[in-house]
Amino acid sequence: MRNQKRILAAAAAVVLLVGVSAAVSAQGVGRPAAFAPNALAAMQASLRDISQKVRPAVVEINVTETIKQEIPQFNSPFDWFFGPGNGQGGSGNQGPQQRTFRQSALGSGIIVKRTGDRVYVLTNNHVVDQASDISVRLYDERVFKATVVGKDPRKDIALVSFTTRDDVTVADLGDSNALQVGDIVLAVGNPLGFESTVTMGMVSALGRRGPAGQASSYTDYIQTDAAINQGNSGGALVNIDGQVIGINTWIAAPSGGNVGLGFAIPINNARSAIDQFISKGRVQYGWLGALIGDIQDPDTYPDLAKDLKVDGVKGALVLGLYRGSPADRAGLKPGDYITAVGSTPVTDANSLTQAIGSIEAGRAASLAVIRLGEQKTVTATIGERDAKDDVAQGKNLWPGMTVVDLTDQIRQDASIPSGVKGVVVGSLVNQDTPAAIAGFRPGDVITAVNGRTVRNMMDFYRALNETRNASFQIVRDGTEITIGL
Numbered sequence: 481m482r483n484q485k486r487i488l489a490a491a492a493a494v495v496l497l498v499g500v501s502a503a504v505s506a507q508g509v510g511r512p513a514a515f516a517p518n519a520l521a522a523m524q525a526s527l528r529d530i531s532q533k534v535r536p537a538v539v540e541i542n543v544t545e546t547i548k549q550e551i552p553q554f555n556s557p558f559d560w561f562f563g564p565g566n567g568q569g570g571s572g573n574q575g576p577q578q579r580t581f582r583q584s585a586l587g588s589g590i591i592v593k594r595t596g597d598r599v600y601v602l603t604n605n606h607v608v609d610q611a612s613d614i615s616v617r618l619y620d621e622r623v624f625k626a627t628v629v630g631k632d633p634r635k636d637i638a639l640v641s642f643t644t645r646d647d648v649t650v651a652d653l654g655d656s657n658a659l660q661v662g663d664i665v666l667a668v669g670n671p672l673g674f675e676s677t678v679t680m681g682m683v684s685a686l687g688r689r690g691p692a693g694q695a696s697s698y699t700d701y702i703q704t705d706a707a708i709n710q711g712n713s714g715g716a717l718v719n720i721d722g723q724v725i726g727i728n729t730w731i732a733a734p735s736g737g738n739v740g741l742g743f744a745i746p747i748n749n750a751r752s753a754i755d756q757f758i759s760k761g762r763v764q765y766g767w768l769g770a771l772i773g774d775i776q777d778p779d780t781y782p783d784l785a786k787d788l789k790v791d792g793v794k795g796a797l798v799l800g801l802y803r804g805s806p807a808d809r810a811g812l813k814p815g816d817y818i819t820a821v822g823s824t825p826v827t828d829a830n831s832l833t834q835a836i837g838s839i840e841a842g843r844a845a846s847l848a849v850i851r852l853g854e855q856k857t858v859t860a861t862i863g864e865r866d867a868k869d870d871v872a873q874g875k876n877l878w879p880g881m882t883v884v885d886l887t888d889q890i891r892q893d894a895s896i897p898s899g900v901k902g903v904v905v906g907s908l909v910n911q912d913t914p915a916a917i918a919g920f921r922p923g924d925v926i927t928a929v930n931g932r933t934v935r936n937m938m939d940f941y942r943a944l945n946e947t948r949n950a951s952f953q954i955v956r957d958g959t960e961i962t963i964g965l
Contacts, residue, residue: 769805
């Protein structure tokens with residue numbers, strides 16, 4: 481109860497401080513209100529309570545990584561004359577040699593669970609991914625040798641464990657879905673090796689995507705201006721109740737230091753992974769078996785959203801289906817626009833990937849779909865995604881190409897005559913798809929499918945989905961061609 485009162489007092493203190501600042505501006509130098517010192521004291525006491533609650537649950541993770549590096553080779557000048565295999569008995573070439581060396585690194589972790597003598601610590605995958613030895617240093621300087629329970633590069637999370645009969649503090653996990661921009665948060669970790677460091681800031685944004693090239697489709701991020709630096713990875717982002725609501729993961733900074741752009745994985749995105757790591761040693765992801773894309777961006781898919789009557793509607797477009805996949809068996813079709821998975825709204829392709837990925841294989845999922853302008857509900861039994869994402873082969877992806885409306889800009893860029901009407905092949909997913917094998921090329925203008933005239937994307941998907949044995953009339957470089965698919 482005492483802690484709750486202090487926490488509420490801290491929230492009130494923030495409001496009071498705003499009033500104090502306004503009073504100083506209006507009245508000049510001087511003490512504007514007699515209650516200001518008491519409010520500051522309450523806020524300070526609350527921050528102390530939060531720090532004392534959280535710091536014992538945040539640990540320092542020290543790892544030793546084994547690195548292999550190629551040794552530069554010295555080539556004898558005689559190799560020019562007596563090279564290997566020339567019958568002259570030359571020096572020969574044994575190929576590149578490697579040297580192995582060990583280096584130390586550190587990060588942070590959060591004690592999230594205890595079962596008997598076994599203690600589990602949640603951290604980032606990149607903290608322990610290459611580790612050959614791991615030790616965990618607690619807030620009170622106790623050190624334990626730890627082992628990896630499971631790793632998941634998709635979300636960049638990992639679970640390690642150690643054993644002890646002594647008392648340890650387990651973190652209180654909060655609800656990251658309750659966060660709002662402007663909420664006060666504290667970051668706790670071991671930046672640059674300075675253990676048990678606490679910094680304060682606010683939630684700057686929610687639902688951020690990861691940096692380009694990072695495999696981050698399976699999580700979004702909390703953005704915060706609480707100071708985060710190297711070594712904070714795997715540490716806790718906590719709310720004013722002292723609950724962990726995020727796992728500090730990466731920073732956006734050209735210098736590699738804090739510039740007020742820190743990012744944390746929402747704790748709700750990692751909750752199920754903790755139990756899966758313990759029971760299975762890995763995280764299972766649901767698989768739908770559909771190639772999906774975002775079509776609200778007019779630069780990527782000009783006029784497509786408007787053409788399919790979903791302009792301004794959040795969701796993800798089904799561009800293709802893997803034959804025999806859960807999506808195929810459920811009756812999804814190319815051109816379907818998925819707007820929700822169960823009660824979870826789909827805002828874009830990433831959010832659909834996250835929603836499906838969080839569903840256990842074998843469970844049924846209800847998908848809200850807009851098909852050719854009409855609302856439908858499709859129920860799919862979710863499959864399991866392969867650990868390396870090798871879930872299906874390109875030859876089974878129908879139709880295996882992306883198609884866009886023929887706009888004036890595309891017509892001009894591709895030098896397509898004004899009399900040619902239809903839709904344009906934008907790209908081939910890979911060279912193994914049915915469309916690629918059949919001979920489609922980017923820039924082909926599809927004018928008819930199964931004898932039906934195609935003027936726009938609505939015409940295209942309506943005709944395409946009538947059968948899996950389609951005949952296409954196309955125009956390529958001014959020549960009419962028929963392709964069977």
